[in-house]
Amino acid sequence: MNAVVIGSGRVGSAVAKGLAADGWDVTVVDEDEDALGRLGQGWRGGFVVGHGMDVKVLDRAKVGEPDAAVVATDGDNTNIVIGQVLQKRYGIDMVVVRVLDPARAKLYAERGMNVVCPTQTAISELLDTVRSAVPQVKSA
Numbered sequence: 116m117n118a119v120v121i122g123s124g125r126v127g128s129a130v131a132k133g134l135a136a137d138g139w140d141v142t143v144v145d146e147d148e149d150a151l152g153r154l155g156q157g158w159r160g161g162f163v164v165g166h167g168m169d170v171k172v173l174d175r176a177k178v179g180e181p182d183a184a185v186v187a188t189d190g191d192n193t194n195i196v197i198g199q200v201l202q203k204r205y206g207i208d209m210v211v212v213r214v215l216d217p218a219r220a221k222l223y224a225e226r227g228m229n230v231v232c233p234t235q236t237a238i239s240e241l242l243d244t245v246r247s248a249v250p251q252v253k254s255a
Contacts, residue, residue: 117181119144121167121197122188126213126233128153130185135160142176167197173205183209191216195223202228 116139120131123145131154135141142161143154151162165172167188178184184201186194191214198212211229214220220232 116140116183118142118183118185119176119178119181119201121145121184121186122194123147123150123153123162124187124189125153127185127187130187131160132158142178142181144172144176168193168200170200170204173200178207179205181207183207183211185211185213187213191219195219195228198228 118134118139118141120127120141120143123143131141131143140160142163144163144165144167146166148164163172163176178201184207186197188194194212194214198210201207201210211231214223214230214232215234217232217235220230220235224230
């Protein structure tokens with residue numbers, strides 16, 4: 116299986132390493148060449164320096180070949196646009212996009228985009244933890 120990961124911050128690099136550990140062939144795209152360091156010295160996958168919205172960069176990353184793509188840069192709008200380009204221009208069916216804004220994540224999920232919203236996940240987990248730990252107030 117082949118995957119491309121756009122963004123090699125804490126999330127993107129961890130996803131890339133996890134997929135590689137599962138036996139995937141992974142290529143990572145990031146603007147910062149130093150981001151390669153997050154993948155570790157043993158990184159055997161590909162790494163392309165450049166912006167994920169640049170079609171020439173995506174072509175160098177051979178994004179037309181992957182079975183899946185993960186888009187996890189530090190910007191919601193950037194992630195959404197790159198995700199749409201990967202789906203429409205390159206025909207990748209399994210594109211997962213990280214979107215931090217819950218309202219925006221809901222909007223794009225309702226339109227068929229595979230969206231992960233860590234902010235909404237944190238809100239849900241925090242509420243569940245508090246609700247399960249503190250006795251509920253009974254109404255009279």
